[in-house]
Amino acid sequence: xxxxALTLALAATVASAPRGAWAAAALEMAVKAAYLYRFAxxxxxxxxxxxxxxxxxxxxIAGDDPFGxxxxxxxxxxxxxxxxxxxxxxxxxxxxPPCQILFVAPSPRRRVAETLDKxxxxxxxxxxxxxADPADRGVIDFVLQDNRVRFRIDGxxxxxxxLAISSKLRRLAIGSGGPP
Amino acid sequence: xTAGARQPMRPRLLPTVGAVIAALVLVVAGLAVAAYNxxxxxxxxxxxxxxxxxxxxxSVTAALAFDDESAAQEYLDxxxxxxxxxxxxxxxxxxxxxxxxxxxxxxALPTRVVNPFSAQSDGHIMVAAPVVQxxxxxxxxxxxxxxxxxxxxxxxxxxxxxxGVMASLVVVILAGANSVQRQAxxxxxxxxxxxxxxxxxxxxxxxxxRQSQKMEAMGQLTGGVAHDFNNLLMVASSGLELLDRTxxxxxxxxxxxxxxxxxxxxxxxxxxxxxxxxxxPLKSSVVDLGAQLDGMRVLLDRxxxxxxxxxxxxxxxxxxxxxxxxxxxxxxxxxxxxxxxxMPNGGLITIRARNRPDRAVEGLDGDFVELTVTDTGRGMSAxxxxxxxxxxxxxxxxxxxxGLGLSQVYxxxxxxxxxxxxxxxxxxxxxxxxxxxxxxxxxxxxxxxAGPPPEVRTPANVTVLLVEDDxxxxxxxxxxxxxxxxxxxxxxxxxAALERLESGQHVDLVFSDMVMPGAIDGVTLARVIRxxxxxxxxxxxxxxxxAADAAARDGWRLLAKPYxxxxxxxxxxxxxxxxxxxxxxxAKS
Ligand SMILES: Nc1ncnc2c1ncn2[C@@H]1O[C@H](COP(=O)(O)OP(=O)(O)OP(=O)(O)O)[C@@H](O)[C@H]1O
Ligand SMILES: [Mg+2]
Numbered sequence: 001x002x003x004x005a006l007t008l009a010l011a012a013t014v015a016s017a018p019r020g021a022w023a024a025a026a027l028e029m030a031v032k033a034a035y036l037y038r039f040a041x042x043x044x045x046x047x048x049x050x051x052x053x054x055x056x057x058x059x060x061i062a063g064d065d066p067f068g069x070x071x072x073x074x075x076x077x078x079x080x081x082x083x084x085x086x087x088x089x090x091x092x093x094x095x096x097p098p099c100q101i102l103f104v105a106p107s108p109r110r111r112v113a114e115t116l117d118k119x120x121x122x123x124x125x126x127x128x129x130x131x132a133d134p135a136d137r138g139v140i141d142f143v144l145q146d147n148r149v150r151f152r153i154d155g156x157x158x159x160x161x162x163l164a165i166s167s168k169l170r171r172l173a174i175g176s177g178g179p180p
Numbered sequence: 181x182t183a184g185a186r187q188p189m190r191p192r193l194l195p196t197v198g199a200v201i202a203a204l205v206l207v208v209a210g211l212a213v214a215a216y217n218x219x220x221x222x223x224x225x226x227x228x229x230x231x232x233x234x235x236x237x238x239s240v241t242a243a244l245a246f247d248d249e250s251a252a253q254e255y256l257d258x259x260x261x262x263x264x265x266x267x268x269x270x271x272x273x274x275x276x277x278x279x280x281x282x283x284x285x286x287x288a289l290p291t292r293v294v295n296p297f298s299a300q301s302d303g304h305i306m307v308a309a310p311v312v313q314x315x316x317x318x319x320x321x322x323x324x325x326x327x328x329x330x331x332x333x334x335x336x337x338x339x340x341x342x343x344g345v346m347a348s349l350v351v352v353i354l355a356g357a358n359s360v361q362r363q364a365x366x367x368x369x370x371x372x373x374x375x376x377x378x379x380x381x382x383x384x385x386x387x388x389x390r391q392s393q394k395m396e397a398m399g400q401l402t403g404g405v406a407h408d409f410n411n412l413l414m415v416a417s418s419g420l421e422l423l424d425r426t427x428x429x430x431x432x433x434x435x436x437x438x439x440x441x442x443x444x445x446x447x448x449x450x451x452x453x454x455x456x457x458x459x460x461p462l463k464s465s466v467v468d469l470g471a472q473l474d475g476m477r478v479l480l481d482r483x484x485x486x487x488x489x490x491x492x493x494x495x496x497x498x499x500x501x502x503x504x505x506x507x508x509x510x511x512x513x514x515x516x517x518x519x520x521x522x523m524p525n526g527g528l529i530t531i532r533a534r535n536r537p538d539r540a541v542e543g544l545d546g547d548f549v550e551l552t553v554t555d556t557g558r559g560m561s562a563x564x565x566x567x568x569x570x571x572x573x574x575x576x577x578x579x580x581x582x583g584l585g586l587s588q589v590y591x592x593x594x595x596x597x598x599x600x601x602x603x604x605x606x607x608x609x610x611x612x613x614x615x616x617x618x619x620x621x622x623x624x625x626x627x628x629x630a631g632p633p634p635e636v637r638t639p640a641n642v643t644v645l646l647v648e649d650d651x652x653x654x655x656x657x658x659x660x661x662x663x664x665x666x667x668x669x670x671x672x673x674x675x676a677a678l679e680r681l682e683s684g685q686h687v688d689l690v691f692s693d694m695v696m697p698g699a700i701d702g703v704t705l706a707r708v709i710r711x712x713x714x715x716x717x718x719x720x721x722x723x724x725x726x727a728a729d730a731a732a733r734d735g736w737r738l739l740a741k742p743y744x745x746x747x748x749x750x751x752x753x754x755x756x757x758x759x760x761x762x763x764x765x766x767a768k769s
Binding site: 035082166 | 239241242243245246247248251313314315316318
């Protein structure tokens with residue numbers, strides 16, 4: 001039943017719904033891509049985090065891009081805090097890249113933790129995917145639970161970056177106790 | 181129905197019509213208010229549904245954004261707290277249903293909701309609100325509410341119904357009150373009429389009682405007076421008879437005094453009766469009580485017996501008092517005679533007068549002069565004291581007392597602004613005290629009649645026409661006239677008198693009784709004479725106080741019966757000297 005509901009929900013988000021195991025993995029990444037953009041609605045960046053009115057909000061991807069075309073599709077025509085969205089794929093991450101959202105793709109040998117360390121304290125919403133070690137987790141970390149895409153939130157990291165995360169979002173996060 | 185009965189209906193009808201109109205206005209106003217309420221209620225219910233949807237929309241943004249079905253369901257299930265919400269659904273940005281809530285299973289949810297809307301149908305309100313987070317449109321919340329729960333709607337209809345019922349009740353009550361009032365009015369009128377009748381009956385009964393009391397009093401009075409008078413006449417006539425039979429000067433003198441006393445007593449009697457019945461206003465003057473008492477020594481001596489000693493104890497410098505001297509004399513005489521009667525074997529009467537300053541006497545405010553008559557007689561019981569001032573109260577045998585003496589005393593002192601009190605015990609004498617308020621006015625000049633009687637001038641050749649119906653009186657008066665030196669001619673009535681005058685018979689003066697049988701009375705005769713023989717003087721006489729008063733008021737020369745010879749002489753002489761009747765008498769007729 002839940003599976004069906006998720007499928008239905010994803011079908012609404014993703015243009016085409018492939019089938020089979022591969023299809024399930026593709027579906028999962030499509031959901032994550034949509035969520036990545038949707039997080040923005042529940043996050044408030046500190047003043048000066050954006051370059052100026054009219055300049056795009058950047059969703060950056062560090063590491064191997066798992067979304068491909070799906071992310072570009074998902075954010076097409078959408079805006080973050082009245083800024084048009086541009087997707088930036090970073091080869092390497094320096095200190096404080098000009099990103100509002102930084103997705104650090106999973107990678108071996110502590111690359112994720114290093115990347116996160118470099119942007120720690122910057123007003124960047126870092127998002128990671130299923131960090132086993134807490135050091136590998138960004139402000140938001142995707143978690144697959146009961147075959148559903150869920151997430152957890154590192155409140156301390158958000159505060160360090162000067163980000164205000166809506167309580168509505170927090171309540172949905174794993175370990176928050178759920179909605180009131 | 182008569183016109184008179186119809187008249188009062190109109191004012192009664194008017195308020196009823198007004199009330200009905202008022203009630204109708206009330207109903208219409210009530211319905212208008214209800215309709216208005218209905219509209220505002222619907223608008224409000226719609227607003228409430230919208231707000232509800234907005235709240236849900238604001239709460240479920242994250243759940244919707246991240247497809248958290250269970251969280252969304254929990255938010256929607258929270259709507260159970262609002263009984264008006266029938267169904268609610270959460271739709272994603274594609275318009276697909278994510279989670280739904282139904283109060284009852286049979287209620288359905290739309291399968292697709294994309295755009296916000298608000299609709300009403302058949303008492304239900306359907307609202308779809310957008311779910312927006314920041315600038316991002318995430319989907320919609322759909323809510324259907326029952327605009328008005330049945331109980332509430334029923335209550336509203338009941339309220340409107342109640343309004344109508346109350347309005348009709350108002351009309352009914354008003355109509356009822358109207359008829360009740362009419363009935364009450366009728367009852368009141370009847371009660372009033374009854375009361376009036378009762379009052380009338382009571383008044384009649386009281387009047388009858390008064391009349392009978394008056395008759396009883398009159399009976400006592402006439403009985404007593406007749407008895408007294410008979411006795412007096414007996415004394416007088418037997419005395420006269422005896423006078424004719426004896427030549428012994430001492431015996432004749434005793435008899436003459438007895439007759440004299442009887443006649444005086446008779447005069448006293450009538451004077452008292454008149455004082456009592458006439459209730460004439462006091463002819464008060466400011467007098468020195470000491471001087472007045474002094475002047476009464478002779479009168480008292482003559483009224484009492486030889487075995488009774490009268491002692492005067494009068495404080496010099498008594499304050500002036502304002503009293504009617506004649507009444508004072510009568511009062512003192514009444515008291516003295518009572519004392520005499522209480523002392524059949526003789527005794528002492530003390531007449532004492534004292535100034536009594538403010539508050540010296542209990543119950544009297546201000547300065548008073550006290551006059552107390554004390555005797556050494558048999559005294560009175562408390563019961564008697566309680567009643568002595570009542571008219572006709574007497575312990576004396578029939579014919580011996582009228583019971584008017586102390587009643588006159590009391591009436592006189594009260595009318596003079598004073599008070600009368602009695603102290604007595606059986607066997608220990610009695611003291612009757614009169615209190616007169618001190619007068620602030622100066623003493624009046626002594627009355628003219630207090631002086632020596634005017635010199636009786638023997639008229640020469642003067643003819644008096646005596647008009648008198650009573651033969652005995654005519655005879656007696658004729659004798660007096662002759663004794664005074666007048667010539668007289670008697671006419672038995674006014675008509676006869678006029679005939680004499682018209683025949684040209686010489687008359688110098690007309691002396692006429694006032695109340696006579698026949699067509700003309702004394703006053704009329706006097707008027708005719710004044711008109712036709714203006715120079716002829718007329719003197720009227722009467723024993724009836726009312727007639728005498730009327731004549732005196734009209735200015736006629738008047739001689740009240742009984743009178744002494746000196747008085748008659750003086751009056752006739754004065755009439756001849758003054759000439760005809762005074763001018764004001766002519767003016768008044
Ligand atoms: N000085 C007194 N001593 C004893 N009793 C008195 C005395 N004065 C009055 N009374 C009683 O009061 C009664 C009423 O007196 P009042 O003078 O009013 O009437 P009367 O003397 O009986 O009759 P009237 O005076 O009219 O001839 C008397 O009958 C007598 O009983
Ligand atoms: Mg008496």
